[in-house]
Amino acid sequence: MAACFLFEALSGSHMLRFFNRLSKNRLPWVLLACSALALEAAALYFQYQLKLDPCVLCVYERTAVMGIVLSGLIAILAPELLIVRGLAILIWGGSAGWGLQLALKHTGIQLFPSPSNTCDFVASYPGWAKLDEWIPWMFQPTGFCDEIQWQFFGFTMPQTMIGVYAVYLLILLIVVLSQFVKKERSIFRN
Template sequence: MIDFLAELPRQRWPWLLLATTALGLELTALYFQYGMALDPCVLCVYERVAVAGILLAGLLGAVAPQVLVVRLSALLLWLLSAGWGLSLALEHVGIQWGEVDLRCTYLADFPSWAPLDVWWPAVFQPTGLCGEVQWAFLGLSMPGWMAVIYGLYLLAWLLVTGAGLGRMARR
């Protein structure tokens, strides 16, 4: 099993699977926004950016999974994006539960070199309030489910990289 997990980053299909799951989440977010008329808050938008980072990690890894620098870059982007996304989702849940006192704004604070809300407002323009629970399933709001999803992405990352490190240590 360790050898199977350790080999996954060296193959194209797992990276494409990672990218596909992230694309599915992005499309689901757009369905919630435009199909169900749920307004994304600024943290929702940042969480979309984190999912986009996972999508980019999957595409990067799929380009040349046999090339070490590409594979390591994709693994790092996957880790950073999932970790940042989990942090955002947990903060968002805290706001919804009233445990975190943070003022939500309608303005995204993207860097000047990447103003995503200006370049692609249909996807990255916040229009909702962070503390408002517009949707829930099985007792979890959308950021609660995103925390679970980011946790699963991190668990997958840990299994894959841990198996690779374990195999290297055995050699």
């Protein structure tokens, strides 16, 4: 059965219908939420095991990733309902777009340091969502944005997150486009 789904997904004319059907099932939304949770777990591993201090932009990027987790959890409730899928898609898009913007800014600060290209030291969450006070072990910044503490194949943490957010946005684009596909009618079915 999985091989049939894969074959159908790879045939270009049916790809959007395939993603439309996927978006109406819980499993892809569970995978979306789990992938973002894995990123959050990695961030906490870097912070508490590798002793890398998160900066303000780091904790904001964590917030954006939590938005992606939230979007998956919302869609899991009733993915077959367009209103629920639509809300999840909006949160997913807003979170991934904001995260990409933050990662680009963070990369700019690290690669092109200057007195005019800086970030705050203290988080400024809105009063209705003081995550740095409510969940300080996850959202309390303790580092500096211009400090490069980690690299993977020459890419810094925010550069890696640019790629992550870009992938989330690419998949989102396909899912959004798939929502506008009309149901295929067959002469052999009612």
